[in-house]
Amino acid sequence: MANSRRLRILVLLDRDEMAADVFAEAAGDLKEIVYASLIRVEVNRMTLMSKSCVECRNGELLTLPFSMAFQPIIDVRSNRVFAHEALVRGPAGEGAGSVLSAIDATNRYAFDQQCRVKAIELAASLYEGGDDVGLSINFMPNAVYEPLACIRLTLAAAMRTKFPTKNIIFEFTENEKLDTAHLFNILRVYRDMGFRTAIDDFGAGHAGLALLAEFQPDIAKLDMALIRDIDKDAPRQKIVRHTVAMLHDLGVTPLCEGIETAAELDTLKELGVSLMQGYFIARPAFEALAKPNSEMLRAVA
Ligand SMILES: [Ca+2]
Numbered sequence: 211m212a213n214s215r216r217l218r219i220l221v222l223l224d225r226d227e228m229a230a231d232v233f234a235e236a237a238g239d240l241k242e243i244v245y246a247s248l249i250r251v252e253v254n255r256m257t258l259m260s261k262s263c264v265e266c267r268n269g270e271l272l273t274l275p276f277s278m279a280f281q282p283i284i285d286v287r288s289n290r291v292f293a294h295e296a297l298v299r300g301p302a303g304e305g306a307g308s309v310l311s312a313i314d315a316t317n318r319y320a321f322d323q324q325c326r327v328k329a330i331e332l333a334a335s336l337y338e339g340g341d342d343v344g345l346s347i348n349f350m351p352n353a354v355y356e357p358l359a360c361i362r363l364t365l366a367a368a369m370r371t372k373f374p375t376k377n378i379i380f381e382f383t384e385n386e387k388l389d390t391a392h393l394f395n396i397l398r399v400y401r402d403m404g405f406r407t408a409i410d411d412f413g414a415g416h417a418g419l420a421l422l423a424e425f426q427p428d429i430a431k432l433d434m435a436l437i438r439d440i441d442k443d444a445p446r447q448k449i450v451r452h453t454v455a456m457l458h459d460l461g462v463t464p465l466c467e468g469i470e471t472a473a474e475l476d477t478l479k480e481l482g483v484s485l486m487q488g489y490f491i492a493r494p495a496f497e498a499l500a501k502p503n504s505e506m507l508r509a510v511a
């Protein structure tokens with residue numbers, strides 16, 4: 211049996227619906243190899259279906275009602291919506307805390323999966339057809355056990371709703387408990403699969419330069435602590451100016467979040483930032499796409 215044929219069988223067998231057909235059609239020595247492959251695939255699956263996968267599966271039976279709000283991210287140079295960030299809300303629009311307080315080690319895997327599916331389904335129903343607008347989804351790296359296994363539901367939701375995977379951006383943030391090797395593995399798998407990635411809260415806490423040295427995401431979202439009152443604050447202007455230059459040099463697009471005033475927006479634009487998000491531009495809209503405010507549009511005109 212040629213190695214290429216054997217490999218092909220293994221690939222085919224990794225798809226549940228095809229495994230039985232391939233086995234039924236196989237004859238002679240091929241049947242033996244198919245059987246050996248089936249065992250191997252099952253062993254791999256059992257390895258993946260570890261404690262975390264079982265928790266995820268069990269978690270799907272838990273009903274934790276939640277929904278999403280969307281906040282636009284604007285490109286102030288082209289004056290277009292670049293993406294919407296999906297933000298967790300209660301089922302009637304309650305704050306994220308009302309939902310996140312119910313998340314613990316027993317349901318975080320399932321919750322992370324359900325968040326992605328909910329964000330994609332809602333966005334697919336709200337986006338105008340043909341729009342090349344991104345969808346930014348926050349994910350919890352410690353809720354991803356094995357990136358390839360854990361991405362299946364996301365891909366299935368995108369396929370079902372015909373939402374282009376290239377428009378999906380995964381926002382991640384580092385925290386002190388995170389295994390960074392695990393995080394980089396997830397990010398590289400996501401990148402290989404064609405998703406975009408964004409480091410959230412860049413410049414705050416643990417989300418910093420060491421991470422950027424190891425992995426350069428598509429986007430870095432500068433933490434709002436660096437943005438607040440930047441128009442009146444020389445140290446912040448210097449930090450942001452040099453950070454933006456460094457990001458551009460690394461091929462990473464800077465994005466500023468938490469913009470609350472026209473003066474902050476104007477200052478950031480002068481410092482070379484194009485992508486912006488914040489209450490001044492638009493507040494998150496529950497199960498809807500917010501339009502940027504008219505004052506903002508005038509400011510960038
Ligand atoms: Ca975020």
